[in-house]
Amino acid sequence: MPTSLEPDPEFGWHRPPPEGYFAEDLDRIPGLPAHAELIDGSLVLRSIQSAFHSRAVSLLESGLDVAAPWERFRVSREMSVVLGRRQRPTPDLVVVHAAAEINAEATWYPADAVLLAVEVVSPDSEERDRERKPQLYAKAGIKYFWRVENADGRMVIYAYELDPAAVQYVPVGIFHDRVNVAYPYDIDIDLTEIDRM
Numbered sequence: 001m002p003t004s005l006e007p008d009p010e011f012g013w014h015r016p017p018p019e020g021y022f023a024e025d026l027d028r029i030p031g032l033p034a035h036a037e038l039i040d041g042s043l044v045l046r047s048i049q050s051a052f053h054s055r056a057v058s059l060l061e062s063g064l065d066v067a068a069p070w071e072r073f074r075v076s077r078e079m080s081v082v083l084g085r086r087q088r089p090t091p092d093l094v095v096v097h098a099a100a101e102i103n104a105e106a107t108w109y110p111a112d113a114v115l116l117a118v119e120v121v122s123p124d125s126e127e128r129d130r131e132r133k134p135q136l137y138a139k140a141g142i143k144y145f146w147r148v149e150n151a152d153g154r155m156v157i158y159a160y161e162l163d164p165a166a167v168q169y170v171p172v173g174i175f176h177d178r179v180n181v182a183y184p185y186d187i188d189i190d191l192t193e194i195d196r197m
Contacts, residue, residue: 016042016043019041020040020041020042020086021038021041021042021043021086022038022041022085022086023038023082023084023085023086023087023088023108025038026038026080026088026107026108027107033045035078035090036090037080037088037089037090038080038086038087038088038089039087039089039128039132039133039136040086040087040132041086044128046090046122046124046125047122047124049122050122050150052150052153052194053092053120053122053150055194055197056120056148056150056155056194057077057092057093057118057120058197059155059189059191059193059194059197060092060093060118060120060146060148060189061075061077061093063179063187063188063189064093064095064116064118064187064189067185067186067187067188067189068095068185069185070098071098072097072098072185073095073096073097073098073115073184073185074095074096074097074098075093075094075095075096076093076094076096076109077092077093078090078091078092078093079091079094079107079108079109080107080108080109081094081108081109081110081111081114081117081140081142082108082109082110082111083111083136083137083139083140084136084140087136087140088108089128089133089136089137091117091118091119091133091137092118092119092120092148093116093117093118094109094114094116094117094118095114095115095116095144095184096109096113096114096115097113097115100112100113111140111141111142112141114142115142115143115144115184116142116143116144116145116146116184117133117137117142117144117145117146118145118146118148119133119145119146119147119148120148121147121148121149121150129147130147134147134160134168134169135168137169138162138167138168138169139167141162141164142162143161143162143183143184144159144160144161144162144183144184145159145160145162145169146158146159146160147160151176153194153195154176154191154192154194155176155191155194156174156175156176157173157174157175157179157191158171158173158174159171159172159173159174159175159179159181160172161183175191176191177190177191177192178190178191178192179191
């Protein structure tokens with residue numbers, strides 16, 4: 001009988017182990033599709049992303065990267081973050097401490113390296129991006145979280161900061177045409193640029 005990390009011909013792909021998967025399994029499962037996530041010990045396979053999603057991520061990646069003081073911060077796209085033994089989500093973008101930069105072969109960041117996690121909501125990820133992932137990021141101590149929504153083709157950013165006593169995010173702003181914040185560093189991005197991408 002195949003192990004939990006080998007394809008099961010009878011099941012059609014990988015039969016989940018009874019205890020669920022663990023963070024390190026994502027690097028060992030053969031044939032695992034790109035951008036698979038681990039949420040509560042279960043594999044989550046992301047659907048093909050829309051043009052809006054791709055443009056929103058590109059615009060924010062560029063804006064965050066240009067504004068980031070290079071000696072202090074780095075911006076990474078679609079790198080998973082290990083939040084616990086059974087939690088390894090893949091935010092669309094993360095801002096990490098420069099000192100935490102990992103080697104070129106690494107596939108994940110530790111939670112304490114991440115200052116900001118950004119999720120662009122897609123139809124298949126609404127509940128995860130609006131509810132479960134913010135809970136996990138807050139519990140792991142990630143200080144800032146942005147949720148990006150598609151409002152009839154326009155970007156809306158809901159920005160949050162961690163309340164460490166309550167271990168949950170509190171809203172710090174809703175941004176429609178421009179996001180202008182001072183944390184985790186000075187950021188000013190024209191969100192209407194998505195129309196020109």
